[in-house]
Amino acid sequence: MSTARRAKGAVHSSPGAPEWVRPALESVLGRVAVTLTEVGDRFPLFADHGDGRWTTTGRGSWTGGFWAGLLWLRARHTGQETDREAAARFTARLTGWVDTNTATRGLIFWYGTALADSPEAAALRVRAANACRGAYDTELGLVPWGSAFGGPRLLARVDGVPGMVPLLASVDPQAARSHLRRHLELSLSEGPSCWSWRYEQPAGWAPCDDPPPGWSRGRAWLLLAVADAAHRLETDDHVKSISRLLPKVTVPPADEAHSEGPLDTSAAAITAVALLKLGRCEQAVALLDELVSTHVTEDGRLLNGCYDLASGTATQHELVWGDFYLAYALAALAGLVALHDA
Template identity: 80%
Template structure:
């Protein structure tokens, strides 16, 4: 593969390898959605409807289709994206993750219509009293939550039709999550006291910082917001690949958080910093057959703590594709 001027010669082969892995995953998953894969065997644990990660699998299929320019790959991406339709009316703020990343790279009228339907559904769920789209009840538990993983994807999705709601959604989460002395990634709304902090996810959760940084990067571009330098400084981790929980520095890492951060940095124009993260990921954590290992799904429950994660694959592939020029950093 030809290399792009100014891009290290390892980037294009890495992208080729990661997208080659997508074809292997597609053959194994069939009509199901991959979630995480065993680090030894590479076998995937899958879901029937995709859960909150289904959009990342659709996004990977669209990246593969753009890379190969093969009709069969495009058809597979179209079919999978259509299966996300059931999530449009689901009561969950993770519709941002599912329906933004599942459609943003698609180039069909059907995908554009699905994205527009999703944006209007999320606008309808926006609560002006709370200043955000609540976490929702689709996955159980209390509905009136503000969780950091309900911000990425939701910001660009809302921004496409209602910039004020998008900005309010982000600002409220920034106010809640970035306390002066620590992080708090989840809050429950209770009458009459208002917002009450929750301890799950814990303050040291790696993806809390990554998800919020990604949302900030999208807001800077799509909402014309001032670059919130202080927030960015706090959200970029000191370690290239952070521990899954900062309270357990000797515990598992989370490469998926690093891949998300790399995409956010590319969006913010911090290209050299993104390259440092990607260099570490590719040369330390990606196998010869394109698997990004050492992602941590859930440390507290011990679920998939050293695994390949579908969203980690997506953000790594997206960052590499942005470096090669296959996609624009702001496309998704």
């Protein structure tokens, strides 16, 4: 990972990148500065599509790493020490999650540290990776979902795969391969896709209906994990899954069973990053073009993300992880980051 800092205005689109990439990136990263001022010492979670006001959390929840990652992206863009200090400060505040029983530590610590240029963040990533390896269940062949957010601990949930694959791969490639393989086996088994499975003795794995089969981010999360595995793990046993995970290149509904309901731009942003990593640049650019031209405001807010359709939570909002993946995809096209930095 490059640790070079760039001066403000040094974002130059890579050869062949569309002309809208740079201004879109600058707008999205400008929004990061505004958000930082508004949220203070708290972590942004989702913002109202109208007034842009953020709902925040004190510890970051499972999305804290995306906020730290956005701050590191902005620090790379501006080269300003104040931006770097803000990124380092929020990254350090993720430390309390190291020993928390949740597979979302992959999302928290991979994206919260992968773009950092500080030795403290690198050390934190190693600590988190080893903690996740310690939580790996050899019998189940994965790191269980965990109990941090309530409910049963022995779950295989698809949102416990992205981030966890590269994080585990940094300390135990075999555990990373197994973690991904088991989730692929369960999620892409015969019949409708199922994004959550519960393990019970002696019956074994049983499908759960939350999140529902039509959940927008289920396919996107797995595709991203497969893309990371293709780059970081010496195996091709996941390649056959790509064709089943590739979506239509458009912003999906939050739930395929409710095609007339809210969209989920965050799923599209995740997918765009996965497509870029898989070398499907034309598809990724088409999806990003749709996001930027239709769903990004002039002040850099990616709207029409859906946090949780079933509960009616933030169904047409700006979501911090949607912002991160959009910014990361644009930054990769602009040459600000290497495609596999994070």
